[in-house]
Structures are given as structure tokens and as C-alpha cells.
Amino acid sequence: MAFLDHLNPQQRGAVTAQEGPILVLAGPGSGKTRVLTSRVAYLVLDQDVPPWRVMAVTFTNKAAREMRERLEELLGPSRARTLTLGTFHATCARILRREAEPAGISRDYVIFDADDQARLVKQAMADLNLDDKRYPPRSVLAAISQAKSELIPPETYAPQSYYGEIVKRVYERYQALLSANRGLDFDDLLMVTALMFRQRREVLARYQEQYQHILVDEFQDTNQAQYSLLRHLTRDHHNLFCVADEDQSIYRWRGADYRNIRRLRSDYADLETYILERNYRSTQTILDAARAVIRHNRDRVDKHLYTDRGQGPEIVVHEAYDQDDEAQFVVDTIAQFVAREGRSAGDFAIMYRTNAQSRALEEAFVRASLPYKLVGATRFYSRREVKDLLAFLRLVHNPDDDVSMARVVNVPARGMGAKTITALEDAAREQGISVYRVLQSIREPGSEGPGLWSRARTSCLAFLDMVEGWTVASRELRVAELVSRILEETGYEDYIRHSNDGTGGREDLAQREQREERWGNVLELRNVAADYQHHSLAEFLTDVALVSDVDNLSADVDAPTLLTLHSAKGLEFPIVFITGLEEGLLPHSRSFDEPEEMAEERRLTYVGLTRAKDRLVLTYAFRRSRFGSSEAAVPSRFLDDIPDELTRGSWGEPQMSGRERETSWGSAEAAGAPAAGGELTTQPRFRVGQRVLHEVFGEGMVLESRGLGDNEIVTVNFEELGLKRLMAGMSPMAVLEG
DNA sequence: TGATCGCGCCTTTTT
DNA sequence: GGCGCGATCA
Numbered sequence: 001m002a003f004l005d006h007l008n009p010q011q012r013g014a015v016t017a018q019e020g021p022i023l024v025l026a027g028p029g030s031g032k033t034r035v036l037t038s039r040v041a042y043l044v045l046d047q048d049v050p051p052w053r054v055m056a057v058t059f060t061n062k063a064a065r066e067m068r069e070r071l072e073e074l075l076g077p078s079r080a081r082t083l084t085l086g087t088f089h090a091t092c093a094r095i096l097r098r099e100a101e102p103a104g105i106s107r108d109y110v111i112f113d114a115d116d117q118a119r120l121v122k123q124a125m126a127d128l129n130l131d132d133k134r135y136p137p138r139s140v141l142a143a144i145s146q147a148k149s150e151l152i153p154p155e156t157y158a159p160q161s162y163y164g165e166i167v168k169r170v171y172e173r174y175q176a177l178l179s180a181n182r183g184l185d186f187d188d189l190l191m192v193t194a195l196m197f198r199q200r201r202e203v204l205a206r207y208q209e210q211y212q213h214i215l216v217d218e219f220q221d222t223n224q225a226q227y228s229l230l231r232h233l234t235r236d237h238h239n240l241f242c243v244a245d246e247d248q249s250i251y252r253w254r255g256a257d258y259r260n261i262r263r264l265r266s267d268y269a270d271l272e273t274y275i276l277e278r279n280y281r282s283t284q285t286i287l288d289a290a291r292a293v294i295r296h297n298r299d300r301v302d303k304h305l306y307t308d309r310g311q312g313p314e315i316v317v318h319e320a321y322d323q324d325d326e327a328q329f330v331v332d333t334i335a336q337f338v339a340r341e342g343r344s345a346g347d348f349a350i351m352y353r354t355n356a357q358s359r360a361l362e363e364a365f366v367r368a369s370l371p372y373k374l375v376g377a378t379r380f381y382s383r384r385e386v387k388d389l390l391a392f393l394r395l396v397h398n399p400d401d402d403v404s405m406a407r408v409v410n411v412p413a414r415g416m417g418a419k420t421i422t423a424l425e426d427a428a429r430e431q432g433i434s435v436y437r438v439l440q441s442i443r444e445p446g447s448e449g450p451g452l453w454s455r456a457r458t459s460c461l462a463f464l465d466m467v468e469g470w471t472v473a474s475r476e477l478r479v480a481e482l483v484s485r486i487l488e489e490t491g492y493e494d495y496i497r498h499s500n501d502g503t504g505g506r507e508d509l510a511q512r513e514q515r516e517e518r519w520g521n522v523l524e525l526r527n528v529a530a531d532y533q534h535h536s537l538a539e540f541l542t543d544v545a546l547v548s549d550v551d552n553l554s555a556d557v558d559a560p561t562l563l564t565l566h567s568a569k570g571l572e573f574p575i576v577f578i579t580g581l582e583e584g585l586l587p588h589s590r591s592f593d594e595p596e597e598m599a600e601e602r603r604l605t606y607v608g609l610t611r612a613k614d615r616l617v618l619t620y621a622f623r624r625s626r627f628g629s630s631e632a633a634v635p636s637r638f639l640d641d642i643p644d645e646l647t648r649g650s651w652g653e654p655q656m657s658g659r660e661r662e663t664s665w666g667s668a669e670a671a672g673a674p675a676a677g678g679e680l681t682t683q684p685r686f687r688v689g690q691r692v693l694h695e696v697f698g699e700g701m702v703l704e705s706r707g708l709g710d711n712e713i714v715t716v717n718f719e720e721l722g723l724k725r726l727m728a729g730m731s732p733m734a735v736l737e738g
Numbered sequence: 739t740g741a742t743c744g745c746g747c748c749t750t751t752t753t
Numbered sequence: 754g755g756c757g758c759g760a761t762c763a
Binding site for chain 1: 750
Binding site: 359 | 754
């Protein structure tokens with residue numbers, strides 16, 4: 001068992017533990033994933049457990065993929081392939097595809113994402129004549145989602161208040177709509193599976209029999225439905241292996257319940273617990289800072305994380321003037337690390353609390369003409385053009401999907417206006433059938449349809465013919481070919497790239513770029529589809545609905561990664577920036593009056609801090625604009641928790657605070673003080689008044705230059721694009737004259 | 739019918 | 754500062 005040699009005694013103890021329920025409480029960077037992977041290998045190689053009898057549940061698809069790759073090395077590809085390995089959602093989706101009948105759902109179900117859910121809740125509320133001003137659909141949906149994650153179907157939902165009554169009514173209607181659309185939302189995947197196990201013993205028995213060992217990563221973030229699934233499946237053999245860190249529980253808002261750890265202790269009397277405190281990732285400084293932040297939380301086991309990586313450099317804490325200055329600081333600092341320490345650009349991660357914060361950072365990277373990787377924010381699968389295309393595919397797969405129908409019936413515009421669509425939907429509701437079936441009924445001779453103008457009727461029939469054509473074709477074509485055909489027949493390319501033709505006005509550059517980007521997304525989706533040569537449309541749609549943005553994080557591109565603290569979970573980077581450490585942002589203002597939510601903000605910060613291997617840079621702004629207007633910010637309370645001896649101010653000495661800078665704004669910059677002491681003695685490359693040519697931005701004039709060498713920052717007024725600040729050393733820009 | 743403009747709301751976090 | 758929704762016009 002060569003792989004055991006690479007484990008420390010604590011890890012090995014957990015990996016080779018006897019059968020029965022096992023809980024591994026492990027701190028960050030303690031090799032959790034490795035322990036989990038090794039356990040699987042141990043079961044298969046040493047205990048002769050057939051791999052198809054093992055189910056391993058990870059938190060993201062990315063984690064699953066990496067684990068499978070590692071296991072392919074350890075077990076060989078053919079054996080690794082037979083493992084059941086994936087997220088809870090993906091695993092349930094697969095089970096439900098097989099067990100549609102006992103689960104009481106359609107085999108052709110489609111997964112409804114957050115966007116579809118929102119539409120459906122709105123529709124349910126409209127059907128019930130409920131005022132969406134008084135009852136925000138978002139919060140009603142949150143209540144429904146909460147109920148589902150607690151395995152409470154609408155029938156048994158017991159309202160505790162008037163608002164609860166409303167929720168119950170919407171929940172019932174919403175669920176009826178889902179079912180009519182043959183749709184399952186994310187929560188349904190878990191709830192329906194768990195309820196099926198509860199009600200259909202013979203089905204459960206088959207799965208209990210098949211899965212003799214179940215392993216779960218990030219157990220602290222499981223919800224009740226997921227716990228119930230585990231409980232059902234391991235009821236007889238108790239071979240449950242959970243890896244958890246209660247300090248990293250950051251999904252309470254979506255129903256995760258870290259008390260599941262305690263539940264485990266009471267439900268499995270024979271539970272054995274292993275604790276991993278040795279950290280392989282971070283320097284002692286980083287661990288000390290992280291502990292200083294997390295120790296304020298009550299009700300936790302205080303782990304003493306230790307490392308032999310040494311003390312490491314101090315944590316840099318930097319106050320910026322505003323979010324743009326903060327972003328510029330981040331970019332400049334990365335450039336310095338790259339220049340001075342020979343770091344590669346992919347070593348950096350920049351984290352923030354809310355997706356909205358990525359904008360200023362992206363702009364700073366673009367200004368400096370530096371590449372970056374972005375997780376989330378403009379999530380690929382929620383782009384309009386991508387959703388449109390998926391809606392066409394969903395319609396082919398499941399014509400009764402009225403949500404997709406409504407989305408694309410008139411995209412690109414084909415003469416079916418709001419009036420026609422409403423008429424179709426009304427007819428569908430009256431007859432209790434889907435819009436697609438109404439369209440079919442129109443075609444029958446003698447049927448004039450629901451009072452449609454003949455022109456609209458022609459459009460409807462043309463659309464129906466088109467979709468039916470695809471449906472027939474889909475039996476022969478691969479998914480990517482089907483996509484091509486859909487694009488062709490709908491004229492989608494023209495719609496995305498040139499639909500503005502008639503207006504004649506000159507498009508600005510940004511609009512052009514956006515169009516091309518949109519078209520690029522369409523092509524990208526077709527590329528993804530091309531990987532599904534040997535898979536069905538159903539599998540494609542399921543996978544696509546369940547991928548997260550982190551899953552697609554590419555290791556090939558050598559560029560800094562921008563991501564939320566939530567999506568940073570499970571990842572590590574040599575150098576981590578956490579930005580926006582301000583009261584109201586981190587901790588977020590929504591957590592101020594709820595101690596448990598404040599504790600979660602603290603854990604979130606802890607997760608961020610412990611992603612760093614070598615260095616941490618923490619930044620906050622003196623002013624930050626929220627909703628457009630700029631307001632003074634207060635440094636985060638979490639910064640106060642980090643002992644001073646672990647930190648230092650930023651590069652330049654003396655450090656100028658935002659307050660000082662506000663009074664001297666402009667004058668200090670014009671002096672062009674080098675950002676750091678002991679700089680190389682180069683001349684500035686650019687002088688005020690020079691005309692320059694930039695490869696991307698075109699011609700312009702230098703308005704300002706400060707800093708030297710790699711730190712030289714120039715402000716250029718470009719003829720086409722206006723003012724830009726650039727890192728001179730890293731910009732493809734040449735002097736024309738002056 | 740469809741495109742355009744303006745208003746109001748908003749922001750946690752994601753499988 | 755942006756996005757969706759509703760009112761308004763070609």
C-alpha cells in the first residue's frame with residue numbers, strides 16, 4: 001500500500017480505521033481530500049471492496065473530477081470508472097433517472113435552475129393573485145427551499161403565521177407547476193430521492209445493498225435532506241466515513257446544518273472520531289491570524305493547527321482610498337510580486353464577499369492589460385444567450401417545459417407577440433395541457449386555435465414545425481450537431497451579432513465587443529456539447545444544470561483568479577488577497593442582527609484566510625461606493641482580531657492612510673514617489689505630453705506618470721477610449737513622439 | 739408587434 | 754451603477 005506511506009500517522013489512522021461510522025474532524029490544509037481519496041483506495045486495494053460498492057460524495061464537481069483522476073492512478077482507470085463519485089445533487093439526479101417510477105416523476109425530467117425557479121414562483125404568485133410587492137418572490141422561494149431541504153413537501157407544510165399561509169399556498173402551486181413542466185428544482189433532487197427512500201423500502205434496499213461504503217467530504221455543509229440520504233443508505237452497515245471542519249461551515253443560508261455533526265454522534269453510537277490538526281498548506285503566521293479570527297466563535301472545538309512551514313512573512317494590511325484605488329493596489333502588488341519574487345501570475349487569488357466587488361478589480365486588470373480568471377459573477381450558464389440555447393434543447397428533450405417555451409417561443413422575434421403568447425398560455429391553462437400541446441392542437445384541421453389572428457397562427461405553426469423537426473433530428477444527431485442545426489434554423493447568429501442593423505446609428509466599441517462575446521459564448525456552449533458525443537441530450541442537460549463555475553476553473557491559464565469567498569472553499573493559492581474587509585461588507589450588513597449569521601461571516605473570513613499558502617494581503621477602502629453613491633467605510637472587526645505582530649502596513653513607508661490621502665489627494669501623487677524603497681534606478685519610460693500607441697487601446701497622450709521601473713503607472717488619454725491608467729512595464733505601448 | 743426609455747429596486751453567498 | 758419591468762411610441 002504505497003499510498004499509505006505518504007500519510008502522517010494521524011491521517012493513516014483515519015484512512016485505515018475499521019469499518020463502521022467514522023468522523024474525521026480536520027482543519028484547513030490538513031489533507032482532507034487526500035484522506036478521503038486514500039480511504040477509497042484503502043477499501044478497494046486492502047479490504048477488497050469492489051469499487052462499484054463505494055459511493056463518495058464531494059462538494060463540487062471539480063473536487064469529484066480531481067478525486068477520480070487520483071483514483072485512476074491508484075486503482076487503474078477501469079476500476080476507478082465504476083466508483084460512484086460526485087456531488088449529492090449529481091448522484092441523486094442519476095438515481096432519479098433510473099428510479100423515475102418509484103420516485104413518482106417523469107423520466108424525462110428537466111432540472112430547473114435558480115432562474116427558472118424564480119420565474120415559476122412569480123408565476124405561481126400571479127396565478128394566486130398575490131402581490132409580489134408585499135411578498136417578495138425571493139423570500140417566498142427561500143422559504144420553500146428551506147422546507148424542501150427539511151424534507152417537508154407542500155402537503156405537510158404547517159404554517160406558523162399568516163406569512164406561512166402564503167408560503168404554503170405558493171409552495172403548493174409552485175410544485176404543481178413544476179410537475180406540469182416535468183421539472184425538478186435543485187432541492188427536489190434531494191427531497192424526492194430522500195422521500196422515495198423513505199416510502200419505497202424495496203428501492204432503498206437495492207441501494208443499501210449496492211453501496212457498502214459511503215464517504216462524504218465537507219460534511220459540515222450537508223443539509224437535512226442530505227443527512228437523511230446518508231442515514232437511509234447506511235442504516236444497516238454504518239459504513240459512513242465523513243470528513244468535516246465545523247469552522248468552515250459557510251452554507252447555513254442554504255440549509256446546511258453543521259449540527260449534523262452532532263446528529264451523527266447521537267445517531268451512530270459506535271462513531272469513531274479522528275482529529276487532524278497538522279496543516280500542510282500555510283505558514284504559521286497565516287494559521288495564527290486565522291485562529292485569532294475564528295476563536296471568537298462559541299460552541300466549537302478549538303483546534304490547534306500547527307505547521308512546519310515556518311513563521312513566514314507578515315500579513316500585509318492595506319488601506320486604500322476607494323474600491324478603484326484598492327483594485328489598483330492589488331494589481332500593482334501582484335506586478336511587484338511577479339517582478340521581485342519571480343511569482344507566476346497563476347499563484348494569486350483575489351477574494352471578496354460579494355460578486356459585485358469583482359467589477360472594480362476587473363477594470364483594474366483591464367486597465368493594466370493583464371489577464372485574469374473570474375469565477376462566478378457573470379456565470380456562464382446564466383448568460384442570456386446560453387440560456388436561450390439551452391431552452392431550445394430543453395424543449396426538444398421535454399416539449400412540456402413551458403418555462404423554456406416562454407423563454408424562446410419568440411426569440412429571435414418571429415411575430416409572436418405578448419398577445420399571442422398570453423392567448424396560448426391561457427388556452428394551455430384552461431385545458432390543463434402544455435403550450436406545446438396547444439400549438440399542436442392549432443394545427444388540426446378545423447381548429448382555429450384560441451382566437452388567433454391568421455398571421456400569428458402561421459408563425460405558431462412555423463415554430464412548431466421547427467421544434468418538431470429538431471425532435472426528430474435529435475434521435476440521430478449528436479448534441480453539438482443539434483445545436484448547430486438550431487442555430488441555423490433560428491437565425492440565432494444573426495440575432496446575436498447583427499440584430500441592431502436597422503437603426504443605423506454608430507455602435508460604440510463596447511457594444512460590438514459585447515455582441516462578439518455573446519456569440520463567443522454560444523460557440524463555447526457548442527464546444528461543451530461536442531464533448532458529449534457518446535452521451536444523450538438528457539445527460540448533457542443534467543450535467544450542464546449541475547456544474548458550478550468553480551468547476552470550470554482552468555489550471556492552464558497563468559493568471560490571477562478572482563472569486564468570492566464562498567467559491568474559494570476547498571481551493572488553495574500561494575498568495576491570497578482578501579479585499580473589502582469593511583463593516584457591512586465582511587461582515588455583511590445582513591448579518592448584523594443575527595449572532596449565528598455573524599458567526600458564519602467569521603467562518604467565511606476564516607475560510608478565506610486559510611486558503612493562503614505563503615502570503616496574505618488584506619485590504620479595505622476608506623470610501624466605497626454602494627448602489628452608485630460613495631460612502632465612508634469602517635475597517636472590519638475581523639481585522640482588529642488579528643494581532644498586530646502578525647501584520648504590517650503596505651509597501652511604502654511611511655504608509656499613507658486613506659484619510660491622509662483624502663486631504664492631500666493629487667499633490668502626493670504628482671510628486672511621483674516610488675511605491676517602495678530601494679527601487680532600481682531606471683528612468684520613467686513615459687513623460688507627460690508624449691503621444692503613445694497602445695496595441696489594444698490605440699493612440700493617446702500621456703497625462704501623468706508616476707513610479708519607476710515595474711511600478712511606473714501612466715495615465716493616458718486615448719482618443720477612442722478616454723482615460724486609462726496602465727502599468728507601463730506590462731503594457732504593449734510605444735512612444736510615438738514628444 | 740416590437741423597440742426604446744425611464745423608473746425603482748437592489749446586493750449576500752451557490753448546488 | 755445596472756438590470757428588469759412597465760409604459761409609451763413607430
